[in-house]
Amino acid sequence: xxxxxxxSSTSLLDTRRQVETPEGIDLILRPAGLMPRALAFGIDxxxxxxxxxxxxxxxxxxxxxxxxLGTILYFLVxxxxxxxxxxxxxGRTPGKKTMxxxxxxxxxxxxxxxxxxxRNLLRAVDMLPFAYCVGAISCLSHSSFKxxxxxxxxxxxxxxxxxxxxxxxxxADIERAxxxxxxxxxxxxxxFAERRADLSGARRAELAAILAEPLxxxxxxxxxxxxxxxxxxxxxx
Amino acid sequence: xxxxxxxxxxxxDWQRFETLLAPLENGKAERQQCESFAADYxxxxxxxxxxxxxxxxxxxxxxxxxxxxxxxxxxxxxxSHLGAQIIRFVIAGFPQLVRREWRAxxxxxxxxxxxxxxxxxxSYLFPELIYSLIAPEQVxxxxxxxxxxxxxxxxxxxxxxxEDWVMFGYYIMNNIGIAFQTFASGLIFGLGSxxxxxxxxxxxxxxxxxxxxxxxxxxxxxxxxxxxAFELTAIAFxxxxxxxxxxxxxxxxxxxxxxxxxxxxxQAIQLVAGVILFLLIAAFVEAYWSSMTYxxxxxxxxxxxxxxxxxxxxxxxxxxxxxxPD
Numbered sequence: 260x261x262x263x264x265x266x267s268s269t270s271l272l273d274t275r276r277q278v279e280t281p282e283g284i285d286l287i288l289r290p291a292g293l294m295p296r297a298l299a300f301g302i303d304x305x306x307x308x309x310x311x312x313x314x315x316x317x318x319x320x321x322x323x324x325x326x327x328l329g330t331i332l333y334f335l336v337x338x339x340x341x342x343x344x345x346x347x348x349x350g351r352t353p354g355k356k357t358m359x360x361x362x363x364x365x366x367x368x369x370x371x372x373x374x375x376x377x378r379n380l381l382r383a384v385d386m387l388p389f390a391y392c393v394g395a396i397s398c399l400s401h402s403s404f405k406x407x408x409x410x411x412x413x414x415x416x417x418x419x420x421x422x423x424x425x426x427x428x429x430x431a432d433i434e435r436a437x438x439x440x441x442x443x444x445x446x447x448x449x450x451f452a453e454r455r456a457d458l459s460g461a462r463r464a465e466l467a468a469i470l471a472e473p474l475x476x477x478x479x480x481x482x483x484x485x486x487x488x489x490x491x492x493x494x495x496x
Numbered sequence: 497x498x499x500x501x502x503x504x505x506x507x508x509d510w511q512r513f514e515t516l517l518a519p520l521e522n523g524k525a526e527r528q529q530c531e532s533f534a535a536d537y538x539x540x541x542x543x544x545x546x547x548x549x550x551x552x553x554x555x556x557x558x559x560x561x562x563x564x565x566x567x568x569x570x571x572x573x574x575x576s577h578l579g580a581q582i583i584r585f586v587i588a589g590f591p592q593l594v595r596r597e598w599r600a601x602x603x604x605x606x607x608x609x610x611x612x613x614x615x616x617x618x619s620y621l622f623p624e625l626i627y628s629l630i631a632p633e634q635v636x637x638x639x640x641x642x643x644x645x646x647x648x649x650x651x652x653x654x655x656x657x658x659e660d661w662v663m664f665g666y667y668i669m670n671n672i673g674i675a676f677q678t679f680a681s682g683l684i685f686g687l688g689s690x691x692x693x694x695x696x697x698x699x700x701x702x703x704x705x706x707x708x709x710x711x712x713x714x715x716x717x718x719x720x721x722x723x724x725a726f727e728l729t730a731i732a733f734x735x736x737x738x739x740x741x742x743x744x745x746x747x748x749x750x751x752x753x754x755x756x757x758x759x760x761x762x763q764a765i766q767l768v769a770g771v772i773l774f775l776l777i778a779a780f781v782e783a784y785w786s787s788m789t790y791x792x793x794x795x796x797x798x799x800x801x802x803x804x805x806x807x808x809x810x811x812x813x814x815x816x817x818x819x820x821p822d
Contacts, residue, residue, distance in 0.1 A: 282541035284548075286565050327661030334669040338676060349521060349569070367565070368572040377765045383680035384688075407683055410754055411741065411761035420562050426555055442551035449553035493553065494498025 588815030604736030611697025686742020721800030
């Protein structure tokens with residue numbers, strides 16, 4: 260296993276969960292917290308309201324038959340809306356899709372009928388006594404932000420990651436590291452170069468200065484040297 | 497191997513894998529396209545493992561990680577032969593499950609039917625008792641509903657055949673809603689299920705006893721006997737499923753509470769699936785048979801008795817054979 264990954268899952272303050280798959284790799288799941296989930300629920304609530312309003316206006320024209328259909332529709336939208344979306348739409352309701360979330364089993368596999376039904380029926384308890392108080396407390400106190408329904412069903416709400424943008428490793432003279440780097444150190448040097456755009460100039464200089472002594476260079480030149488080492492690690496680009 | 501070379505060599509494969517994922521995720525993939533999917537996925541996993549082992553940059557690992565994640569989602573997608581699953585569940589799975597979970601089912605049934613029968617007898621013997629449970633206004637409505645003078649009986653007394661739809665919809669919504677509530681509230685250490693089982697049992701028993709006492713027994717009993725077989729068992733089972741959740745929290749045994757709850761929920765939700773099925777049947781029977789007046793009361797009693805026997809026989813005997821269809 261990667262030393263730096265092992266580190267991040269045990270000692271660092273991190274919400275990521277690692278799941279080992281039969282292919283021998285670790286999938287990384289990032290559970291979503293209370294706020295994005297609440298927003299996703301709010302969006303779904305609006306959509307459900309709009310569906311019901313539209314349907315009742317439309318079915319009102321049909322009279323008694325429409326009223327019968329209306330009650331069935333109300334039942335479906337009330338209880339089955341999340342289940343059907345999660346099952347038929349890759350674990351996402353429209354609200355979750357908007358917030359970039361998705362429901363999966365604890366082991367990272369797509370959510371199934373039983374789990375989806377469980378978590379959505381037990382929503383009734385999470386809503387108690389009002390405004391999702393129980394669910395919110397459970398969500399805030401669990402390390403993977405699970406509400407009671409998720410606990411019983413064995414599901415997680417995770418972020419669906421965006422496609423990462425390709426970072427440019429800054430121009431520098433390619434050089435070899437003056438001493439052998441461990442894998443974690445190698446990753447750290449590469450990360451430093453790739454994340455150049457996200458860090459301020461002063462912070463970069465400060466970080467690089469830490470390594471000035473082992474690199475045998477002046478603190479001002481350390482950043483340039485690190486970029487050079489990073490380029491050397493990646494190979495000619 | 498340097499990272500740059502690695503990317504150059506395999507970048508095209510990853511690109512191809514990515515373009516294959518999009519139609520899979522939208523459910524629009526062609527059969528031919530997917531033939532190499534499993535191999536491509538494993539190949540990608542291998543590349544990810546290599547990249548991590550060789551300490552390549554975060555950007556590359558994140559990208560492969562993400563592709564692997566998306567591939568994993570498609571590769572381990574649950575096959576849903578929903579039709580076959582439902583048939584198997586109806587033929588053997590549900591009665592087997594009920595027999596396996598006999599403790600919870602027995603507890604739920606005793607609570608519900610015990611309350612129902614006990615309250616029925618009491619309110620038959622003591623006329624005022626019903627008013628301590630149900631408001632006089634509602635009692636009056638109930639009496640009107642089952643008045644032998646009315647042309648049709650049931651919850652929507654004055655209605656045309658076109659309105660059967662309204663009733664069907666109403667029954668589905670109302671009854672399944674109650675069942676879901678009874679189940680879900682079991683998560684509160686079983687207290688919710690306990691309450692709903694007893695409360696519903698008491699109310700139904702009180703009404704039955706009251707209506708029998710005032711002499712509306714024929715309209716009432718001929719109405720409820722048919723769908724009652726499905727509806728009452730379903731409510732009792734929904735409560736049983738809820739009690740199972742509560743029991744897992746109260747007495748998790750040697751498991752941790754979260755794990756015990758997760759396992760109990762796996763079984764309980766199947767009971768709920770059976771409950772939904774039974775309530776759909778009940779709603780159908782209630783809307784299209786129980787409320788019909790062309791059949792005489794005697795016919796309805798016979799049919800009702802037949803349905804009760806059918807339900808009991810179903811749970812006792814279905815799915816017993818060794819080679820039950822699976």
